[in-house]
Amino acid sequence: MKIQEIREIIKLVDQSSLDEFLYESEGTKIKLKKNAKGTVSSTSETFDSSSIVEQPKQVEVKAPIVQEIPKEPVVVETAEDVVDSSLHTIISPMVGTFYQSSSPDAAAYVEVGTKVSSDSIVCIVEAMKLFNEIEAEIDGEVVEILVKDGQLVEYGQPLFLVKGN
Incomplete structure (x- = not known):
């Protein structure tokens, strides 16, 4: 030994x-x-x-x-932390890596100000080499993107704020 x-x-x-x-x-x-x-x-x-x-x-x-x-704790904002109740929060349905587009050279699915419908794809969350398309689930306008491209996200973490129609 x-x-x-x-x-x-x-x-x-x-x-x-x-x-x-x-x-x-x-x-x-x-x-x-x-x-x-x-x-x-x-x-x-x-x-x-x-x-x-x-x-x-x-x-x-x-x-x-x-x-x-001890290392600094990682603070993960949850849907309950978002204050403005008039906005809909699109949350991550899984743990993975957030991507704004289908490939590095492609345009982002949505940006601030983009109009979305309930079946619009807003991003991809990669988990275990599977790319999962995330839909808006609401008709409205993207007000804020809460995570950066390539960032690791947790289950239930807010990704977007959408102002409903």
Whole structure:
């Protein structure tokens, strides 16, 4: 077992709620135990089956608890967050990548000010290599495009605001 793998195991155990961890594979035995002071102790023993007389190797590793800095949370606006109730929100029916056109060199399906009918295609959301055409579902005029071309979108995330006729 490589030292980097041992370090990764120590880090994972340190970040977990486990108090004790034991790993055995191909004659290698690693035992990790957290003590009350918040450090991880490690004992590694390697046995060679061809020579029983050999003394096991022991390694003591003390590692401080490493606290990861939390990443900034991703805020996903939902249909309930849109304030203007006179506008219809077209939401993403799935998680995927938002595209305004059928190909990079093609014109966008809609822009701000475009008149749409309920069966007008307004964009494509790609999910798992499938390109799903999203329809307006309302007759009206596109007032605002809420996402950028190529942006990842979540299920239920608002894509467009449409002023109904």
